[in-house]
Amino acid sequence: MIDEKYKYSTITYKIIGCSMEVHKFLGNGFQEVIYQRALEEEFYMQGISAVR
Numbered sequence: 001m002i003d004e005k006y007k008y009s010t011i012t013y014k015i016i017g018c019s020m021e022v023h024k025f026l027g028n029g030f031q032e033v034i035y036q037r038a039l040e041e042e043f044y045m046q047g048i049s050a051v052r
Contacts, residue, residue, distance in 0.1 A: 011048070014046060014048060015043075015048065017046075018039060018042040018043055018046055018048065019039065021042055022035060022038045022039050022042050023035075025038070026038055036052060040052055
């Protein structure tokens with residue numbers, strides 16, 4: 001839920017959404033580095049700039 005009274009509400013919503021997409025796609029059981037790479041790719045697809 002985006003609440004405009006919080007400064008980073010919009011980007012937080014997007015980041016959580018990306019995390020949920022990665023988890024939905026991969027599920028459980030992979031090493032952390034796999035999730036990091038997948039999240040980096042999801043950020044890129046959503047237009048979120050990030051550096052690992």
